[in-house]
Amino acid sequence: MQHTFYKYQGTGNDFIMVDNRTDTFSKNNTKLIEKLCDRKFGIGADGLILLENDSDTDFRMVYFNADGNESSMCGNGGRCIVAFAKKLDIIDDDATFKAIDGRHYATIDENDIVSLQMKDVNAVAVYENYVFLDTGSPHHVELVDELETFDVKTIGAGIRYSGLYGDKGSNVNFVKQGETDKFSVRTYERGVEDETLSCGTGVTAVAIAMKVLNKTENNTVLLNTEGGELEVSFKQNNKQFTEIYLTGPATFVFKGEMKW
Numbered sequence: 001m002q003h004t005f006y007k008y009q010g011t012g013n014d015f016i017m018v019d020n021r022t023d024t025f026s027k028n029n030t031k032l033i034e035k036l037c038d039r040k041f042g043i044g045a046d047g048l049i050l051l052e053n054d055s056d057t058d059f060r061m062v063y064f065n066a067d068g069n070e071s072s073m074c075g076n077g078g079r080c081i082v083a084f085a086k087k088l089d090i091i092d093d094d095a096t097f098k099a100i101d102g103r104h105y106a107t108i109d110e111n112d113i114v115s116l117q118m119k120d121v122n123a124v125a126v127y128e129n130y131v132f133l134d135t136g137s138p139h140h141v142e143l144v145d146e147l148e149t150f151d152v153k154t155i156g157a158g159i160r161y162s163g164l165y166g167d168k169g170s171n172v173n174f175v176k177q178g179e180t181d182k183f184s185v186r187t188y189e190r191g192v193e194d195e196t197l198s199c200g201t202g203v204t205a206v207a208i209a210m211k212v213l214n215k216t217e218n219n220t221v222l223l224n225t226e227g228g229e230l231e232v233s234f235k236q237n238n239k240q241f242t243e244i245y246l247t248g249p250a251t252f253v254f255k256g257e258m259k260w
């Protein structure tokens with residue numbers, strides 16, 4: 001079998017994108033997807049995303065983590081699939097699409113800056129040392145003092161597998177405040193089982209958590225990741241967050257043919 005693929009990255013969170021409107025990609029083949037995402041034996045990526053037909057939106061997004069398993073929402077992947085849909089001439093400067101967590105709306109400008117509406121957040125659990133919330137994917141958020149030298153992989157894996165989050169696990173974000181409305185974030189991603197350069201649902205969770213913790217008064221927050229800067233804006237009514245937008249660049253890297 002053979003299929004064309006496109007490689008995209010959103011602030012360093014990288015994805016193999018496949019136009020599967022023909023329904024010809026072997027999406028139940030976990031081993032194949034894991035191998036395609038492998039950085040030594042495959043193309044290399046944090047995840048693989050299928051663009052499929054949908055009856056009442058522009059397209060459907062199906063997201064797989066680098067371990068080959070279908071997972072919950074990917075914010076950076078959601079931004080990249082909008083740029084991909086534009087490249088394929090499916091959309092012009094805005095889109096509606098379905099993902100595993102529901103319907104999304106997005107806009108894209110002439111510089112491929114994508115603003116993606118994320119699902120509403122109605123529950124934020126605040127504990128003594130951390131916050132937990134679901135922004136389409138589950139996220140543990142913890143403030144740390146020394147973010148630059150922090151062992152994200154070891155400590156992130158420890159929290160992910162600690163039993164706090166059961167078999168499902170969680171993504172784990174470590175945060176340090178810079179200026180008032182600016183935070184640096186490093187994320188351990190479930191399903192990649194490593195630190196990634198950026199996580200879209202992760203920075204969305206961090207922005208909301210920092211607002212709930214009164215670390216910022218603003219409803220627009222800048223998030224500095226290892227792979228670049230993202231912006232998150234929202235409307236707030238106590239612990240209810242609506243009109244949440246994740247904004248940043250989505251970049252085409254290369255195109256190729258895969259065979260299996």
Ligand SMILES: N[C@@H](CCC[C@H](N)C(=O)O)C(=O)O
Pocket residue numbers: 013065071072073074075076077137138171189190191192198199200201202
């Ligand atoms: N990189 C993503 C998050 C992808 C899903 C996550 N690994 C999970 O399984 O929960 C993002 O940009 O949001």
